[in-house]
Amino acid sequence: MTLTNWAGNTPFTASRIHRPTSLDELRRLVAAARRIRALGSGHSFNDIADSPGELVRLDRMPPLIEVDSAAARVRVGAATTYARLAPELHARGLALANLASLPHISVAGSVATGTHGSGVGNPSLSAAVRGLELVTADGSLVTLERGHEDFPGAVVALGALGVVTALTLDLVPAFELRQYVREGVPDDAPFDEIMADGHSVSLFTDYRDTRAWIKHRAEPVSDGWRGTRPAVGPRHPVPGMPAGSCTEQLGVPGPWHERLPHFRPDAPPSSAGNELQSEWMTDRAHAAAALRGLRAVGDRIRPVLQISEVRTIAADDLWLSPSYGRDSVAFHFTWVKDPAAVRPVIELVEDVLAPFDPRPHWGKLFVRRPAVPDRFRELVRRYDPEGAFGNAFTRALLDT
Numbered sequence: 234m235t236l237t238n239w240a241g242n243t244p245f246t247a248s249r250i251h252r253p254t255s256l257d258e259l260r261r262l263v264a265a266a267r268r269i270r271a272l273g274s275g276h277s278f279n280d281i282a283d284s285p286g287e288l289v290r291l292d293r294m295p296p297l298i299e300v301d302s303a304a305a306r307v308r309v310g311a312a313t314t315y316a317r318l319a320p321e322l323h324a325r326g327l328a329l330a331n332l333a334s335l336p337h338i339s340v341a342g343s344v345a346t347g348t349h350g351s352g353v354g355n356p357s358l359s360a361a362v363r364g365l366e367l368v369t370a371d372g373s374l375v376t377l378e379r380g381h382e383d384f385p386g387a388v389v390a391l392g393a394l395g396v397v398t399a400l401t402l403d404l405v406p407a408f409e410l411r412q413y414v415r416e417g418v419p420d421d422a423p424f425d426e427i428m429a430d431g432h433s434v435s436l437f438t439d440y441r442d443t444r445a446w447i448k449h450r451a452e453p454v455s456d457g458w459r460g461t462r463p464a465v466g467p468r469h470p471v472p473g474m475p476a477g478s479c480t481e482q483l484g485v486p487g488p489w490h491e492r493l494p495h496f497r498p499d500a501p502p503s504s505a506g507n508e509l510q511s512e513w514m515t516d517r518a519h520a521a522a523a524l525r526g527l528r529a530v531g532d533r534i535r536p537v538l539q540i541s542e543v544r545t546i547a548a549d550d551l552w553l554s555p556s557y558g559r560d561s562v563a564f565h566f567t568w569v570k571d572p573a574a575v576r577p578v579i580e581l582v583e584d585v586l587a588p589f590d591p592r593p594h595w596g597k598l599f600v601r602r603p604a605v606p607d608r609f610r611e612l613v614r615r616y617d618p619e620g621a622f623g624n625a626f627t628r629a630l631l632d633t
C-alpha cells in the first residue's frame with residue numbers, strides 16, 4: 234500500500250517508515266540513516282513531510298504531557314495531537330491561547346509549519362513554543378529554549394534541523410467561548426472592526442457570499458454587525474455540507490478547546506480529505522485591497538473553490554513563520570480535489586496577491602517559492618551538514 238498524506242493527494246516516496254518506542258531507539262535510527270525525516274499526522278497537502286530515504290513517526294513513543302501549573306507551561310511529546318493535549322490542560326484549569334481549525338494534527342508538525350488559527354491578538358501556534366528538544370543527524374539530543382540565538386530559526390523549521398521529540402508550550406488560564414455564525418456579511422463591512430469583534434473571527438467566503446464565525450469570550454454586547462443576520466442553525470464552513478462534524482455554535486458557551494477549532498476531534502474535518510488547500514499571508518494593512526483583488530477574479534476562482542477562509546494572525550519573531558514580523562491577514566482556499574484544474578488558479582491567486590508580498594503556508598499548495606533568509610540556510614548547514622533531513626521540498630527552497 235502506498236503511504237500518502239491525509240488528503241491522499243501526495244504519495245510519499247520514502248522507502249520505510251519507523252515507529253520507535255523509545256528515545257534511545259530513535260537516536261540510533263537517526264544516527265544510522267543517510268536520509269530520514271519526521272512525519273507528524275500527515276495533514277500537509279504538499280510533499281513537505283516526505284523523505285527520499287526513511288520516515289520516522291513518533292506516535293509510539295512513551296506518552297508525555299507534563300504540566301507545570303505554577304509556571305503555566307506544558308512539556309509535550311512531539312506526536313501528541315491537540316485533541317489529546319487540550320482536554321488534559323483544561324482539566325487542570327489551563328489552556329492554549331489559540332488552536333487551528335482542526336485538533337487532529339500533531340503539535341510538532343503544526344509548529345514546524347507555522348500553523349495558526351485566527352484572532353487579531355493571537356499569533357501562530359508556533360509562537361507558544363518556549364522550548365524544544367530535538368535529535369540531530371548524529372543522534373545527539375539538543376535542547377533549545379527561547380532566548381537561545383538559534384531558537385527563532387528552529388521552531389518553524391520544516392523538519393529540516395532534526396526530529397523534535399518534545400516541546401514546551403506557554404499556557405493561559407482556561408476560558409470559555411461562545412461561537413456564533415453570522416450570514417450576509419457585506420463586502421464593504423469594516424474589516425478591522427469585524428476581525429477584532431471576538432477572540433477569534435474567521436470570514437468564510439466564495440468572493441460573493443460571506444459568513445462570519447465569531448468566537449466570543451463573553452456574551453456579545455451588540456446584536457452583530459450592520460446588514461448581517463444570525464444563522465438559524467449550525468453551519469459547516471463549506472456551504473451545503475452537514476454541520477455534524479463542526480463544533481457547537483448558536484452561542485452555547487463551552488470550553489476553549491471545544492469552540493476554537495471549527496471541527497470536532499471525533500469526526501473527519503473539513504471536506505474529509507476530498508479537497509486540496511492553499512493559504513497565503515500578507516500584512517494585515519493590505520487586507521481590504523487584497524480582498525478587492527480576489528473578489529475581482531472571483532468568477533475564475535469559484536469553479537475550483539469549495540470555500541475560502543480569511544483570518545488574522547498577530548506577528549511573531551520566528552524567522553520562517555508566515556507571520557514573522559508583521560500582523561497578518563491569511564487568505565485560505567479549500568479547493569476541489571482536481572490538481573490540474575486548481576494549479577492555474579493557484580497561479581492566478583499568487584498574481585493577485587503579488588503586490589502585497591504574500592507568504593505561503595508551508596503545509597499547503599503553492600507554486601511561487603518564497604525567499605528563505607540566509608540565516609536559516611546557515612542554521613540548516615550547521616545542524617544538518619550532510620543533509621540527512623533534506624527532501625525535495627526543502628532542497629527546492631534552500632538551494633535557490
Ligand SMILES: Cc1cc2nc3c(=O)[nH]c(=O)nc-3n(C[C@H](O)[C@H](O)[C@H](O)COP(=O)(O)OP(=O)(O)OC[C@H]3O[C@@H](n4cnc5c(N)ncnc54)[C@H](O)[C@@H]3O)c2cc1C
Binds near residue numbers: 239348397
Ligand atoms: C483539514 C485541514 C485543516 C487545516 N487547518 C489549518 C488551520 O486552521 N491553520 C493552519 O495553519 N493550518 C491548517 N492545516 C494545515 C496543517 O496544520 C499543517 O499542514 C500541519 O503541518 C499539519 O501537522 P501534521 O502533524 O500533520 O504535520 P505533517 O504534515 O506530518 O508534517 C509537516 C512538517 O512538520 C515536520 N514534522 C512533523 N513532526 C515533526 C517532528 N517530530 N520533528 C520535526 N519535524 C516534524 C514534517 O517533517 C513536515 O516538514 C490544515 C490541514 C488540514 C488537512
